[in-house]
Amino acid sequence: MKDTALPQARPRAVLFDLDDTLWPIAPVIAAAEAALHAWLAEHAPRVAQAFSIEELRARRLALLAEQPHLHLDLAALRRAGLEMAFADVGEDVSRIAAAMEHYLAARNAVQPYDDVLPGLLRLAGQVTLGSISNGNADLEVIGLAHHFKVSLAAAQFGKAKPDPAIFLAACAALGVAPAETVYVGDDLRLDVQGAQQAGLRAVWMNRTGSTAHLEAGIVPDAICASLEELIAWLEQQLDH
Structure with missing residues (x-):
C-alpha cells in the first residue's frame, strides 16, 4: 500500500x-461472448456462420465510433450490434431478446x-x-x-x-x-x-x-x- x-x-x-x-472482468466477457456465439450457432445460425466473435466485436467498436452515446449503455451497444448482424443476414430479430438474456446471464457469472x-x-x-x-x-x-x-x-x-x-x-x-x-x-x-x-x-x-x-x-x-x-x-x- x-x-x-x-x-x-x-x-x-x-x-x-x-x-x-x-x-x-476479461475472462468473464470472453466466456460470455463464447457462450453467446454458441447460442447463436444453435438459435440464429446464419449470424454465427457469417460473423466470428472477433468480427462481431469489431462491428460493435465501429458502431460505437459512429454512435459514441452508446458508451453509456454497453448492453444497448451489444444489442444494437446484434440487430445489425441479424438484419445483414436476414435472421429472425425476435430472437435477439433471448440472445441478450443468455449473454447477460454469463456476463454476471x-x-x-x-x-x-x-x-x-x-x-x-x-x-x-x-x-x-x-x-x-x-x-x-x-x-x-x-x-x-x-x-x-x-x-x-x-x-x-x-x-x-x-x-x-x-x-x-x-x-x-x-x-x-x-x-x-x-x-x-x-x-x-x-x-x-x-x-x-x-x-x-x-x-x-x-x-x-x-x-x-x-x-x-x-x-x-x-x-x-x-x-x-x-x-x-x-x-x-
Missing part, C-alpha cells in the same frame, strides 16, 4: 468501481477476488458503502447488492465516469460530502482522476503492481493491491 496524499476529512463513505476492482467478501463485511462496520459503474454488471444477480446502500450505473444514470455528475449524485444519495467520500477503482482516468475532479479522494486499486500512474501523471490519494490494504489505509484516515 502506498499513501500519496496528506490526511483530509474523516471518511464517512467508500464508493467502489466493480469490474476489475471487485472481480476480474463473475468470481469476486478472495479479499472482496471479507473486506466488504469489515468495511460495512466502519463506513457506508456504495458503487458506481460504467459497466452492466447486475449486483442483484451477482449477489452483492445488499452490501451497498447506493449503486449507480451509467446506463441508468445517463452519465458515465469520469463525468463528475455521477460521483456527486452517489455522494448525495449517500448523504455525504464529496470530501468525506473515498472512491476505489482500477482505472486511473475514469476512477482516480474522475473522482478527484469531483472532490472525492481516490484510491487506485492496483492489483497488478502497474506503474502506469507515473506515466499518466495522475496521483492517487493511495495505491492499494487488495481490500486488506485499503482497509489498513482507511483505518489510518479514520484515526486522524
Whole structure:
C-alpha cells in the first residue's frame, strides 16, 4: 500500500468501481461472448456462420465510433450490434431478446477476488458503502447488492465516469460530502482522476503492481493491491 496524499476529512463513505476492482472482468466477457456465439450457432445460425466473435466485436467498436452515446449503455451497444448482424443476414430479430438474456446471464457469472467478501463485511462496520459503474454488471444477480446502500450505473444514470455528475449524485444519495467520500477503482482516468475532479479522494486499486500512474501523471490519494490494504489505509484516515 502506498499513501500519496496528506490526511483530509474523516471518511464517512467508500464508493467502489466493480469490474476489475471487485472481480476480474476479461475472462468473464470472453466466456460470455463464447457462450453467446454458441447460442447463436444453435438459435440464429446464419449470424454465427457469417460473423466470428472477433468480427462481431469489431462491428460493435465501429458502431460505437459512429454512435459514441452508446458508451453509456454497453448492453444497448451489444444489442444494437446484434440487430445489425441479424438484419445483414436476414435472421429472425425476435430472437435477439433471448440472445441478450443468455449473454447477460454469463456476463454476471463473475468470481469476486478472495479479499472482496471479507473486506466488504469489515468495511460495512466502519463506513457506508456504495458503487458506481460504467459497466452492466447486475449486483442483484451477482449477489452483492445488499452490501451497498447506493449503486449507480451509467446506463441508468445517463452519465458515465469520469463525468463528475455521477460521483456527486452517489455522494448525495449517500448523504455525504464529496470530501468525506473515498472512491476505489482500477482505472486511473475514469476512477482516480474522475473522482478527484469531483472532490472525492481516490484510491487506485492496483492489483497488478502497474506503474502506469507515473506515466499518466495522475496521483492517487493511495495505491492499494487488495481490500486488506485499503482497509489498513482507511483505518489510518479514520484515526486522524
